Amino acid sequence: MLRFLARRLLIIPLILLGLSIVTFTVSRLVPGDPVKLAAGPQARPEQIIKLTEEFGLDRPLPEQYFMYMTGLLQGNWGYSISTKREVGPDLVTYFAATLELTIVSTLIGLAVGIPLAVVSARWRDRWPDHFSRFISIGAVSVPVFWIAIVLQIVLAQNLRLLPVSGRFDPRMSYPETYTGLLLLDTLIGGNIPAFLTTLRYLIIPALCQSLLVIALVTRQLRGDLLDIVRKDFVLVARANGIPERVIWTRYLMKNALIATVSMMGFLIGFQLGGAVLIEYVLDWPGIGQYALKAALQLDFQPIMGSTLFIGCVVVLVNLITDLLYRVIDPRIGLS
Amino acid sequence: MTILELRNLTKVFGGRVRAVDDVSLTIEAGATFGLLGESGSGKSTLARLIPRLIEPTSGEIFFEGKPLQNLRERDLRPVREQIQIVFQNPFSSLNPRMTVRELIGEPLYIHKRASGAALDEQVREMMRLVGLNPEHTNRFPHEFSGGQRQRIGIARAIILRPKLLILDEPTSALDVSVQAQVLNLLIDLQRTLHLTYLLITHDLSVVRYMCDDVALMYLGSIVEQGTVQRIFRQPAHPYTQALLRDIPSTDPDQRMLESVSLEADIVSAPWNGQGCRFSPRCPVAQIGECKTVEPALVEVTTGQRAACHLVKPHLVTP
């Protein structure tokens, strides 16, 4: 266990180093002139030169990279030319929104996906299976930006059930933030109306985002369950007269969930970055939107920052799920 | 004439697991040498060490007097033509994506012995030789029964006319009725093609039926070795004795269940690396040496050697 942890922890910096080199190179090799943009159309030549020096863009690339990395090690994520702000604090704010969305959509995904998978596996090749497979295949086939638009039009515009976009009702006073996760913050603050409002704003984006989770969880879990149900120990349990309900709820689920847990790392990582489309359509103030805007502006420090930040988080999530996997699965955990 | 000699061959996996531990043995040309052992005894690893499918950690391999251990991959190829393996599982040892023609003809193709129509002809001939219908050249392995697949495996192994054939549990996945067919085929082939066999198995009755000499492996090391006649009549090592006792006889009048046998198994009574490796399970290990000193393989009678402190040459009647 410790050896594994040490190995994994050793690899993380290497991965991040590689990632930073890749993103730095990509973000700096593209054409465009962010300095001119920052200086404005009427900028005088001396202003442009001054800004170029300020951003260090007159130095050779390796030196710039080195400067960036030294800054990063001191906790300085750089400075955005287009927003004129430090990248670090922005990343944290935006990331909290994405994280909240990811967590909620993952929970929805699991809550829907697990029962679907069980139903599907238990009545394999019968209508519940066809139904749930169609749902899960359909869910991955719908373009997420399309479904977001549809939900927006139907639920928000026509039925007026939910807000069109955003994260919180502008008419209400914004709740105190402690963690950046509004659901949690409003609960901590005991602000129930704000909590409910947050919930209402979350529904459309979280529903859209959870489609993929539902699909992947159902698909994976169904496969795992079908694999496991063929195992001898299920036969032994049946032979011992263990009721079918117990077999499906306990005997199989624990095994199958172990595989699902190992998938969660991928799934969460995927959502953290994949939320960009939903954030774009539904104007969710998340890190994907931030990064996309930076990419369109060629604002390279926020690009690097958000890339590395997501990279770190994904690596961390993977590490946690791996550990969790090892804790849950007695076969690996203790050897 | 000695065709194969192993000297102090050792294979260590992952720095700890001594799968094959200091094994030395000699096989005479034309003979059938049996290597007997339970699962995990390292016998399959040994089989793969000989043509260097896996690299030995230390020790020497001599094939027809030539050392193999230092040959480069390229120089090894002519030797590998001479040493072929038939694998245990006829279901996993044949590439499921290849037809019988490709499977049997591949060695010829690789070693550029034949191609085109000549290759086809040789393949068909070989199929007849091992008792397969030569019209089935376009079939895939999964269309054959276990016995037929093993015949394909044998055909593939002997098409290059090797001198030494390593048979890694060739019949353990087969039913008895089929096993008999395959064993008889092997005997026939040995006679017609003048093959030398290294037969690896856990089945004592197969060894008794097929082999001239036999060596017993336990946890990577040979604990007893000798001619089949000797060892089956007068087993010296307590392990050999226990094994012989534990084979359920098909004769209902020979009861084996009443007799005492080994109590634990390899996994639940592990060897701590000290002393005799069999001592944790040995029903008779009494002297202190058993737990501290590893016994050497010593001759107990002519043509029989055993590694046990309790077996002294004079104790065994010739």
Added chain:
Amino acid sequence: MAQNHFDPTRKMVEDFQAGRVSRREFLKFVTALTAGVATAGVPVIAAAKNVAKAPVRGTLNQVEPKILIYGGSQDIATIDPFDRTDYSIAAIIRQLYDRLFRFEGGWPQPIEPGLVQEWSSSADASEWTFKITDQARFHDGSPLTSEDVVFSYQQTLKAQKQRSSLLSGFLDVDGITAPDATTVVMKLKIPYGSFDRLLAFLEQPIASKAIALANEVDGDGGAAYLIDHEAGSGPFRIKNWQIGSVYELEAVEDYWQGWPGEGRLSGVVWQKTEDAGTRKLGLLAGNFDISDTISSTDIEEINANETTMVSVNYGLLAGYLKYNTQAGPTADPNFRKFLAYSFDRQAFADSQQGYVSIMTGPLPEGVPGYDPDLDPQYSYDPVKAKEHLDMTEFKDGGISIDFVYVSGLDFEEAGGLILLAELQKYNITLNLVPKNWPDIVGACTVPESGPHIAFIFDAFPPLADTWLIEKYSSKSWDRPTGGSYQACSFYKNETVDSLLDELRLTTDTARIDAIVQEVQTIISNDAPDMPLYVTPNITGLNKRVKGFTYYGDISVDFWRLWLDDAT
């Protein structure tokens, strides 16, 4: 296999036991927690359902009666009074701070007094004197004095950020002084007759020197502090400010200028909504009271909606097709004229639902010197186009030229498509090349990298000289650091250059008019670009919003607005 290995020693067994127990305890804990949350969740969800059913506006309005929700297309990255002037930043700063002059609406914009009550200039327009009101109070209650004005202008000039670029051509840090508490004097480097107009356009916010200096870090004059704190005297102050998510203002009840309308807002929330579709939906759904930058395609729908309407106003954002006059086929004036005659402006206007103001010459309406009689010289005319094409070496076509525009801007793309369809008739391929804005800015530096045709929008102060110089003077691009995107035609005409030099220094209004007129004629003849149209500022309003007047900006002036739910 190692994992089947069982070590029977006591210690290990105990370890297993310990591991098992803790794991199980842990699972129990999690189970209990889940169960608890689940039980608590049921009433919460039930309550949420009720809230969803309740009429949202009614309940919430009782709590916050007069808050206006503004759907803005841009984020408000900073509220730095000394830096850039994104329309969103300008819009907010306008609420927080007062400035010397104020636009009161109408078109072209008349300038009105703000903090300045009276102003005058020396005869040669090199020294300007401004009288400041003594009524203005900062939000902390302290009075606004001329010291604060001087401080604010000096900070901007020192910072040398975007806001200073036009100003620094005329004014140095030492050029601005405060002889007494209500007087500010500015001595210009070069005389400028329209300096008051320039100042009005620049809208320099006046920040409290005391607050700024109180929060000084490393001698920056409070610059860092003011990036996200306000020190102003405007009609609104910050209530809640979280970059990226919340921008909330509240009204200053006793604002020194008073409140002009029949009622007033108690606050404003800027709801950043970058997507145009979402902005529209927000307005239609009643989530937003105002949405800016509405697409012309949405006008009909918003007007058709019972509670909403649209206000369309033309400002100073003008779109040009800029030809590279130094390189490629477009270096040939005849080819440029061929392009000009080939572009069907009416089709383009149609594509924008008719909500465009077609330009007749280099200057848009609203800039002094604009000549309404100057007919569009190059209206769509295939016959003339062919004539001009025949005069070039490309009369048989077979060439391909690039049309660069900003990725994602559909109106620019529409322009490209119209030209593309037309050029196909002459066997000329037009490659639509959408690029990111910084790419275009980078490419427009030197003629070598300049695109054949670039669709570029300019927004300028309503001053003919600045407008013309930045675009058509070769000095704007023929320099070591290269040109800005305005000079993407890389136009070089000696006569124009000398006329523009003269224009800058002249204070004689008659002479100015003459020069502007002459320059426009020459430029029209040379056709270095195709002045296309002035884009409208389309603002969507909920009908309960009262007091709206357009005053030349994308955003609106919140000070004048109030909400009336009766309608």
Added chain:
Amino acid sequence: MTQSAQPLVEIRDLFTEMVTFDGVSKVLNGVNLTINKGDLLGLVGETGCGKSVTAMTIPRLVPQPPARYTRGQVLFRGEDMLTKQGEELRQTRAQHIGVVFQDPMTGLNPVFTIEQQMVDAILTRQQSLHATGFFRGWLPSNRERRRQARERAIQLLRRVGIPEPEKRINAYPHQFSGGMRQRVLIAMAISGRPDLLIADEPTTALDVSVQAQILRLIAELVREIDLTVLLITHNIGVVAQLCNRIAVMYAGNVVESGPTREVLNAPKHPYTQGLLQAIPSEDIARGELVGVAGSVPSLLTPPPGCRFAPRCAHATDRCLTAFPRTIAVTSQHEVACVLHEAEAKTA
């Protein structure tokens, strides 16, 4: 041989099909088999002969689909198992049948401890395992029951020869060797004091020495508790050593059955004879082993008559067309072969 033979299981004329993607496989072709109380019956046959399907039909552990019972009866304690369903079926399994499977490596759920699995098995037989398993053990009464079950589990483990059962019961299956897992599975199977123990190739995956230990354990248990055993194996030696009766299956039929000694010493069916001759033994010299020619027919398109006919040296035209009836050669010894029609005892 008990005189007061009382049938515990009677399989009558059982026909079973398996629906596969390749077609319908006729796996059981009129199986007749009787297991008397106290019997230790060895069911032998080669791969795919249908012995597992036959045995697992008794507790109805053959999944349907793909299996399909087209004809026949399976009487267990006088009740037809083929008509049982749901709770009734589960009860029968729990109360009266214990099953041990071939592969001890996969027979135990790897993510639960031995204790959890054994306690569940014991409780389910006491009718007190509750389906709301997730919150099990929280009610005091439940906790007490589980504690008692644990005690019983430890006893059982001790009985099947697990050293230090109080400690080992907390371990996970992967911490056990194959032989020990098989012992655990046996302990679970006998925890409900079943009438019938079905052991499906219980020693095939084990080494000879461990096999001997397990066989010895089964023999002991049979003596100790009043157990009827159906042992499925392809190893005739195992049957010879352990069982008092033997039934030989070939391609979906029981071709010969009777007292072990009688059948093994004087096999009547050509297949049984061939099977016995195919085993290498001391007396057979190299190259003289006689196997059974040919291979097992495809059950998708089985031969119309005697299924062994294509491989049989004595086959006549009649064998190829007509299905042989079962003939009692002695009172206990039955064989399904036309060769022995003459010896048929009049019933």
Added chain:
Amino acid sequence: MTTLSSPPLSRWSRWKADHASQITDLRRGIYRFSRNRLSVIGLTLVILLLIIAITAPLWVPYPGDVTGSINMAERLKPPSAEHLFGTDDAGRDVFSRTIMATRTSFQVGVIILVVAITIGVTLGAIAGYFGGWVNQVIMRLTDIMLTFPGIFLALAISAALGRGVLNAMLALSITWWPGYCRLVEAQMLKMREEDFVAGARAIGASNTRIIFRHILPNLLTAIIIKASMDFGFAVLNLAALGFIGVGVLPPEPDWGSMISAGRRFIPGSWWYSTFPGLFMFVTVLAFNLLGDGLRDLLDPNSTVRS
């Protein structure tokens, strides 16, 4: 061969006789596949879409509308006999553009997958077969790529490189190969230990032969399954890029940018974005259904055995 007197067979029947078993296998496969109704629907749709994509230029009613013609007089006309799916904001026929976008999507999807599979399989095979430091280098690189959510990276790359189908393909290919590398590497590690690989080594086969002749054919099904599902996702991601505005260049049509553009006209001119969206949904659904069916079909565990 055995009987010389047998009548000469035609080449076809000869071939049939020689490959009888392959034919049986195929027939069996078709039978099994046909049992899964959802995948049959998927396959039918895929074939239909493929035919549409290939033949579209021949019968699309307004081919000019795809290459740059505009007709402002016909703006935003609702569906009619003349314009089945109505017209867009430049008066172009939405039907023609939607149909032709199928072609674009298929081309791009195929190229992305071919590039990604080529890179991924090659690297994965090398890493898996040789192991050691080669494996470490390749797999850590793969980890770096996989650390990153594909769509995010693709968006960033193509946003930075600028709009255009080539850039989009490049971006998507870059983010796609690691999946195949992982798949092949894992399978390779497993296959390396298979008896038949040891067997091939024993008869003296070279590493290249073992990788390409022995192991990779066995991974084919896994790759095909993944590819058939990925194809849908590739189409989806291309559309996502188009939606954001970094995909295919105008005037060439693609579903994403059509949805994005048409969205401004919802609900008034609903047809503009609805039809491209529907087409894309059907395409992705078809490939997913097919992939799912193939997986069930080719999954060795799914065979029912007695």
